[in-house]
Amino acid sequence: MPQVTLTVNGKSHTVEVEGRTLLVELLREKLRLTGTHVGCDTSQCGACVVHVNGDSVKSCTMLAVQADGAEVTTIEGLAAPDGTLHPMQEAFREYHALQCGFCTPGMVMSAIDLVKKNPQGLSEKEIREGLEGNLCRCTGYHNIVKAIAAAQEVMHGRRSELASAAE
Amino acid sequence: MNVVTPFEGIGASVKRKEDLRFLSGRGQYTDDIARPGQAYAYILRSPHAHARIRGIDAAAAKAMPGVVAIFTGADMTGVGSLPCGWQIHNKDGSPMAEPPHPVIAVDKVRHVGDPVAVVVAESKAQAKDAAEAINVDYEVLPAVATMEAALAPGAPQIHEGAPGNLCYDWHIGDKAVNDAAFANAYKVVKFETTNNRLVPNAMEPRAAIGDFDPATGEYTLYTTSQNPHVIRLLMGAFVLQIPEAKLRVVAPDVGGGFGSKIFHYAEEAIVTWAAGKLHRPVKWTAERTESFMSDAHGRDHVTTAELALDKDGKFLGLRVHTLANMGAYLSTFAPSVPTYLYATLLAGVYTTPTIYAEVKAVFTNTVPVDAYRGAGRPEATYLLERLVDVAAAEMGMDRVEIRRRNFIPADAFPYQTPVALQYDSGNYHATLDQALEVADWKGFEARRAEARARGKLRGIGISTYLEACGIAPSAVVGSLGARAGLYEVGTIRVHPTGSVTVLTGAHSHGQGHETTFAQLVADRLGVPVAQVDVVHGDTAKVPFGMGTYGSRSLAVGGSAMFKAMDKIIAKGKKIAAHLMEASVEDIEFDRGNFRVAGTDRSKSLAEIALAAYVPHNYPIEELEPGLEETAFYDPKNFTYPGGCHIAEVEIDPETGKVEMVNFTAVDDVGRVINPMIVEGQVHGGIAQGIGQALLEQAVYDENGQLLSASMMDYTMPRADDLPSVGVATHATLCTHNPLGVKGCGEVGAIGSPPAVINAVVDALRDYGVRHIEMPATPAKIWSIINAGRPKMAAE
Numbered sequence: 001m002p003q004v005t006l007t008v009n010g011k012s013h014t015v016e017v018e019g020r021t022l023l024v025e026l027l028r029e030k031l032r033l034t035g036t037h038v039g040c041d042t043s044q045c046g047a048c049v050v051h052v053n054g055d056s057v058k059s060c061t062m063l064a065v066q067a068d069g070a071e072v073t074t075i076e077g078l079a080a081p082d083g084t085l086h087p088m089q090e091a092f093r094e095y096h097a098l099q100c101g102f103c104t105p106g107m108v109m110s111a112i113d114l115v116k117k118n119p120q121g122l123s124e125k126e127i128r129e130g131l132e133g134n135l136c137r138c139t140g141y142h143n144i145v146k147a148i149a150a151a152q153e154v155m156h157g158r159r160s161e162l163a164s165a166a167e
Numbered sequence: 168m169n170v171v172t173p174f175e176g177i178g179a180s181v182k183r184k185e186d187l188r189f190l191s192g193r194g195q196y197t198d199d200i201a202r203p204g205q206a207y208a209y210i211l212r213s214p215h216a217h218a219r220i221r222g223i224d225a226a227a228a229k230a231m232p233g234v235v236a237i238f239t240g241a242d243m244t245g246v247g248s249l250p251c252g253w254q255i256h257n258k259d260g261s262p263m264a265e266p267p268h269p270v271i272a273v274d275k276v277r278h279v280g281d282p283v284a285v286v287v288a289e290s291k292a293q294a295k296d297a298a299e300a301i302n303v304d305y306e307v308l309p310a311v312a313t314m315e316a317a318l319a320p321g322a323p324q325i326h327e328g329a330p331g332n333l334c335y336d337w338h339i340g341d342k343a344v345n346d347a348a349f350a351n352a353y354k355v356v357k358f359e360t361t362n363n364r365l366v367p368n369a370m371e372p373r374a375a376i377g378d379f380d381p382a383t384g385e386y387t388l389y390t391t392s393q394n395p396h397v398i399r400l401l402m403g404a405f406v407l408q409i410p411e412a413k414l415r416v417v418a419p420d421v422g423g424g425f426g427s428k429i430f431h432y433a434e435e436a437i438v439t440w441a442a443g444k445l446h447r448p449v450k451w452t453a454e455r456t457e458s459f460m461s462d463a464h465g466r467d468h469v470t471t472a473e474l475a476l477d478k479d480g481k482f483l484g485l486r487v488h489t490l491a492n493m494g495a496y497l498s499t500f501a502p503s504v505p506t507y508l509y510a511t512l513l514a515g516v517y518t519t520p521t522i523y524a525e526v527k528a529v530f531t532n533t534v535p536v537d538a539y540r541g542a543g544r545p546e547a548t549y550l551l552e553r554l555v556d557v558a559a560a561e562m563g564m565d566r567v568e569i570r571r572r573n574f575i576p577a578d579a580f581p582y583q584t585p586v587a588l589q590y591d592s593g594n595y596h597a598t599l600d601q602a603l604e605v606a607d608w609k610g611f612e613a614r615r616a617e618a619r620a621r622g623k624l625r626g627i628g629i630s631t632y633l634e635a636c637g638i639a640p641s642a643v644v645g646s647l648g649a650r651a652g653l654y655e656v657g658t659i660r661v662h663p664t665g666s667v668t669v670l671t672g673a674h675s676h677g678q679g680h681e682t683t684f685a686q687l688v689a690d691r692l693g694v695p696v697a698q699v700d701v702v703h704g705d706t707a708k709v710p711f712g713m714g715t716y717g718s719r720s721l722a723v724g725g726s727a728m729f730k731a732m733d734k735i736i737a738k739g740k741k742i743a744a745h746l747m748e749a750s751v752e753d754i755e756f757d758r759g760n761f762r763v764a765g766t767d768r769s770k771s772l773a774e775i776a777l778a779a780y781v782p783h784n785y786p787i788e789e790l791e792p793g794l795e796e797t798a799f800y801d802p803k804n805f806t807y808p809g810g811c812h813i814a815e816v817e818i819d820p821e822t823g824k825v826e827m828v829n830f831t832a833v834d835d836v837g838r839v840i841n842p843m844i845v846e847g848q849v850h851g852g853i854a855q856g857i858g859q860a861l862l863e864q865a866v867y868d869e870n871g872q873l874l875s876a877s878m879m880d881y882t883m884p885r886a887d888d889l890p891s892v893g894v895a896t897h898a899t900l901c902t903h904n905p906l907g908v909k910g911c912g913e914v915g916a917i918g919s920p921p922a923v924i925n926a927v928v929d930a931l932r933d934y935g936v937r938h939i940e941m942p943a944t945p946a947k948i949w950s951i952i953n954a955g956r957p958k959m960a961a962e
Contacts, residue, residue, distance in 0.1 A: 020292065034199035035192015037422070039370045040455040044878035047370060075192035089190040093182055096843045099851060100677030101189025102196065102370040102422025124891070131886035135878070137370050137423050138677045139847060140854030140915075141886040165843070166180070 004068045008033065009077025017064040024048045024059035026067070027074060035075040035105045039135065046134030049106035050074045056113035058133070075105035078112075087162060088112050091151035092144070095165045099138035107134050107144060115152040122152060176690030176758075180843035183682045184696065185675070194420040197374040197391050202448035205376065206235050208438055209294035210451065211284040211301055212460060213276035216310035216532035216871020217323060220274060220303060223284060228300040233293030236445060237301070238437075239284045240271035246440060249431060249496070250405040252397075253503040254648040255335045255528070263335035263528070266326035268496040270406065270433045270440075276305070277325055277495035278532050279873050280460025285437050287449055310532040310871035314469060314490045317531045325495060325530045332530040334493050335502065339510045339586055340523035348484030348521045352475035356558040362546045363941045364467035364492070364865040365858075366881055367539050369676075371422020372453040373462060375435045377442030385413050388439045392418040393428045393674050394714020397651070399706050401431040401499070407440055411706075414439075418704040421676035425855070426538040427462045428676065429716045430499035434461075459876040464865055465539020467492035468505060468546050474554050480562050480569045482517055487524040487550070495530060498537035502528060507587075507647050508543030508635075508717075514584035515551045516595045516633045516809055517573040522585045532871040538716065540855055540916040544634040549941075552630040552921030556928065557937060566925075567603065570631050571596065581902075588635055590807045592899040598833045599631055601897055602811035606831040611815070624818040625828075626930025629811065630922035636910040637722030637806035637901075654801035655719065656711045657727035659688070659735050661794040663780035665773025666698040670797075672712010673724035674704050677851075678912065679844040680720060686840055687725055687906070691732050692772055693759020710797055718910025721840065722806045726904045730798035738794065739775045745786040746770055746778060806901045806909040810834035812853070812918040814926040823949030825861055825927055827890040832918065834894070837901045837909030845911045846894045852915015853892055858884040859916070860923035864942050882942075 005014045008031060015030045027033045027050065038060055039047035048060040051073040078086045088108050091097070098104040114130040115122070122130065127148050128141065136144060146165070153159040175181055188194050225237045248267040255263045271282045284301055288294035311317040311325065317332040325332055349355060376389040386409055392398050395416040402416075403409045421428060434451050441449045453461065469490045475483040491505030510524040541548075559569040575582050577594040584590070603609075611627045618625035638644070641652035658670035667688050673680060685699035702708050715724075740754040743761035747754075753764045762769040778785055779794040815829035832849055839845050862882040866874040875881040900907030920941060927943045928936055934951055 018292070028199075032201070033192070034196075035194070037196070037371070038198075039372065039422075040878045042455065042877045042879045044883070045370065045455075075190075079191055085190065092190055093186045096183065096847050098186060098189055099679070099847060100370065100423040101185070101194050101420065104189050105192050108190065125887075128886040128889075135370065135883050135885065137368055137425070137855070137883070138851045140850035140852075140884075140892065141889055142850040142854075142892050143847060145886065145891070 002065050004064050006067050006070050006072055008072045009074060019065065021064040022060055023062040023064050023067050026064040027059060033074050033076050037102055037105060039102065044135065046110055047103050047106040049109040049134065051109060051113065056110050075108060087154040088151045091147040091162055094162055095143045095147035095150060097139060097143040097147035103134060103136045107136060110134050111148045115148065115155050119156055121156065124149065175696045176686060177838065177840050179686065179841065181682055181686055181696055181841055183679050184685060185679065185681045196371055196420045196422055197376065197389050198452045200376060200389055200419065202376060202378055205448035205450050206287045206289060206445065207291040207294050208441065208449050208451040209286045209291065209298045210282050210434065211286065211298040213272065213279060213281040213283055215276060215305055215307050216279050216312065217308040217325065218276050218305040219308060220272060220276065220283065221306050222304040224302040225284065228286065228297040231293070231297040231300055233289035234297045235287040235289065237284060237286050238441065240269055240273035243271055243440065246270055246436065247406045249433060250401050251497040251502065252499045252650050254650065255337050255502040255506055256648065257336050258338050263502060264329035264333065265497060266328045270436045278534050279871060280534060281495065282433055285441065287441055287445065312532060312867040312869055312871040314492050314529040314531060317529050325532060329530055334497065334528035334530055336527050337506055338525040341521065342523050345484050345486055345521045345523035349473070349475045349486065352483050353478040354476045354562065356474045356476065356554065356561050358554045358557050359471045360550060360553060360938065361940055362466045362468040362549055363859060363863070365465040365539055365863050366459055366865050367425045367427035367462055367465060368883060369423030369425055369427055372455055372458045373428065373432065373434065374452040375438045376448055376450040377438030378448040379442040379446060381446055385415065386439055386443060387415045387417065388435055389417045389419065390435050391421050391428050393421065393424040393676060393716055395674065395704055395706050396672060396712045397714050398431050398435060402436055402439065406436045415707045418674055424676045425540045426465065426542055426716060429714065430463055430537055455878060456876050459881065460534060460873060463498045463535050463537035464494065465536065466546060467536050470550055472550055472554055474558050476558060476562060480564050480572050482519040482573050484521045485513055485519050487513060489524065489526045491526055491528045492533065492536050493528050493530055494533045494535035496535050498535035501535060501537040503649065504538050504543040509547050511586045511588050512544050512547035512635060513551065513586055515548065516575060516631050518575050520585060533867055540852060541913045544913065545917045545920060548630065548632045548917050549921045552632065553924060553938065556925045566629055570599065589804065591804055591902040593633065593807055593809050593835060594899050595631055595809060598810040598835055598897050601895060602813050602831050602833040605833065605893055605895060606813040606815065606829065608813065618817055622820070624820055624930040626816050626926040628814045628922045628925025628929055630918050630925065631811045632918040633807055633809035634913060634917045635805035635807055636718035636913060637802055638717035638719050639805055640803060641801050651713065652801065653713055654799050655713055655723040655727045656797065656799050657724060657731045658710060658795065658797040659728060659731040661735060661772065661776045663777050665694065665776050667692065667694050669699060669701045669728060670709045671701060671703045671724050671728065672709055672714065673720035674715040678715065678720060678848065679841065683721065683840050683844055684725065684728060687728055691758070694772065718912040721906065721908045722901065722904055722910050723800060723802050725906050725908060727798050727800035729905045730800050731796045734796035734798060735794060738790065739772065741786060741790055742775045742778055743770050746784065803903040806837065808834060808836045808909040808911065808914050810914060810918060812922040814919065814922040816923065816926045816930055818930045818948060820952050823945035823952060825943060825948065827857060830890050831893045832915065833897055834911065834914045835897050835899055836911040836914060837898055838907040839896055839898060840908065845896065848911045849894045849915045850892050852913060853919045854884050854889055856916045856919030857889060857923055860920040860941050860943060862888060862942050
């Protein structure tokens with residue numbers, strides 16, 4: 001069986017996998033990082049999005065062997081070691097951008113990549129278009145869009161703190 | 168009821184307690200659980216809509232690597248049929264046809280996705296590989312994919328016990344009175360419509376793990392359920408014959424339900440039974456395509472309705488004929504959806520004096536259909552609110568005015584409808600006025616003109632709706648055919664140092680109960696939200712419960728907690744009276760403090776709790792130690808949320824695409840505990856309603872093949888399909904539960920679809936459009952727009 005060596009959330013792992021093993025299966029089943037979810041079988045829902053070498057990737061659509069040598073960040077690796085949430089996580093909580101929580105890890109990982117790649121700032125319409133690859137059935141996206149709009153201000157240093165949802 | 172709104176109590180938008188674990192990847196959903204030594208089940212499903220099973224050859228599959236066992240329907244001797252929880256009676260009083268629903272198909276398969284065999288293997292991939300090697304010899308039979316085909320003379324018969332594929336032929340209302348109203352009408356408006364079939368698609372696919380402990384004989388089922396106690400009852404008593412004491416059902420974090428996770432599904436019984444046979448845990452997780460083929464679908468009605476009006480536009484009578492698709496088998500609550508959750512809602516917010524409805528439920532070779540967000544009430548609302556718009560157009564009346572003229576007035580409550588329900592409260596003029604104001608209804612024609620200048624067709628649509636939720640009084644639903652009580656159970660456990668654990672039979676799968684319920688305790692007992700822990704979803708921890716559906720968690724489950732807190736306060740007063748040497752009648756309780764009236768002597772709840780658990784100075788002769796109380800709450804009536812939704816759309820005539828440009832909702836959900844959570848629930852309901860109106864449709868071909876069986880084929884609403892939504896509430900309080908709450912989970916999905924379609928029809932009014940069926944896709948709209956254009960010379 002092929003061997004894969006990769007770094008996940010700063011920790012190096014060497015794992016034996018089948019050739020057909022998907023990255024998401026490696027994360028969930030071999031490393032027991034179950035925060036990354038699987039919501040579909042056609043790369044539509046985005047519940048499985050993680051960062052691979054800094055880019056958001058649907059981990060159901062990448063073979064584990066393709067991640068050999070890669071740096072992977074999952075939802076579990078996002079908060080600071082002292083538990084301080086990433087501004088995007090914090091914004092999701094502040095703006096009630098999650099309900100059942102199942103799409104949330106993928107949504108947060110996608111949103112971070114979307115914001116990082118658009119330092120100029122994103123309009124509501126651009127955020128909605130940027131979420132094309134992530135499905136949520138609970139929230140109607142309304143509060144997700146607001147959370148991302150607020151988080152980008154902190155991530156790009158335009159505000160030091162998250163705007164309160166009540167503002 | 169204290170209506171003051173402290174920071175954490177009733178009325179405060181407290182941030183959710185559950186969010187931290189979900190945001191950090193520490194939620195624990197069923198598929199996240201790994202039991203030691205677990206094996207994996209893969210279910211081989213029928214590729215045919217209707218076929219006889221002549222034989223199953225699993226010999227080669229059994230020899231494949233990693234295979235632990237393969238079971239077929241024939242192996243499951245002694246396993247009962249999946250039960251139906253609601254019995255409807257025909258017009259003649261005879262019971263509905265209720266054919267058996269085998270856990271795994273035995274002689275015949277009746278829909279694409281019907282389980283045929285289960286492979287248990289050391290890994291998921293090995294189980295799936297082996298399933299491919301099973302050879303099933305099918306004799307393919309003609310299938311009926313639509314209700315029309317199923318009811319046609321000579322149609323293929325799906326079940327022996329259901330002649331003509333009819334499940335029941337039911338009616339409600341006085342036909343003679345109704346006929347007389349129509350005979351005297353100034354005008355009769357006729358309207359036909361199909362309520363499109365939907366796939367719930369909670370983001371978490373269903374999953375189940377069966378576990379068996381040979382040492383104790385105890386079974387544990389972990390499952391993606393909205394109601395673990397109901398699953399324990401149905402599966403234990405009817406399918407596997409396991410006594411409750413030996414069966415634990417755990418529904419941990421559940422990733423959305425929307426109704427589809429109410430029902431007892433075959434896979435739950437399969438993994439539990441297999442775990443018992445194999446003495447090891449067996450896990451099954453649906454792939455999304457399996458979800459499409461095995462989760463109960465929603466809606467799927469074909470209806471003809473007639474509305475009788477007088478010359479002033481007053482409704483004189485309503486007559487409705489509906490065909491409701493049951494699919495291939497009766498899912499747990501399927502028969503109740505198009506009857507008591509649909510036809511009883513046909514008065515809506517109007518004073519229509521006579522209503523007669525008949526409903527035929529039909530078996531087809533499709534996935535079973537059952538409750539999906541709103542369940543029956545969206546179908547009733549859509550029918551009424553489209554019919555009212557059509558009637559307004561044909562009477563030459565204003566759409567708002569015809570509604571106002573027929574509203575049940577605010578001073579008419581309690582209001583008895585001609586279709587069984589008695590509404591307790593509401594103010595439909597108020598929600599309408601507020602919505603018209605917020606949506607700037609008056610300014611619309613200017614916006615229409617501005618859009619036209621840009622080449623866009625702009626339309627606005629309104630829906631004034633009502634629903635019945637907070638289900639339900641047990642005796643009432645029992646008399647209507649429910650085979651269960653619909654009370655709820657709550658336990659308040661005050662710990663020795665004053666923190667509180669709440670045990671609730673309701674189940675949270677996105678609704679935020681851990682926060683809202685903690686707020687109820689904070690408000691009443693004065694315990695900070697951070698010190699209130701809400702436990703749900705485990706039959707080993709929670710005494711009993713009926714679960715979460717029908718917007719009942721707060722109205723019924725919250726009321727049970729309220730009753731349990733009454734008992735805590737009553738007992739606390741006795742303890743306080745003893746400690747402060749006062750009479751019980753003189754003890755007042757206000758949010759955490761027991762005080763001797765008119766004095767400054769008081770004891771905190773924590774002090775009382777400590778005395779209750781360390782009863783050194785305690786009225787031990789008359790009072791047991793401890794401070795924990797349980798209450799069952801059986802509601803006196805349904806609750807009746809209502810309101811007004813206004814949709815504004817723009818259509819691009821070049822493509823036929825509808826853009827949602829504005830959506831306003833003013834909902835009366837009764838008292839609001841957490842406005843942030845209520846708004847979130849409404850947003851989500853509206854998204855599903857817009858999805859139904861514009862995007863979603865489960866499509867079968869004539870042979871019963873499900874063509875929309877993946878998220879590539881079934882259009883799920885995405886962020887750029889939906890608008891920002893303006894949500895407001897206007898509360899009239901429920902008069903019969905102690906919290907005054909009504910329910911907010913379903914209003915969005917109930918009120919919104921007709922508002923959207925009314926807007927689309929309004930946008931297309933210059934094209935002579937009377938109606939457009941859901942989903943109003945670009946292709947349908949483009950065809951309408953282009954039908955009126957001159958044909959090209961070459962055509």
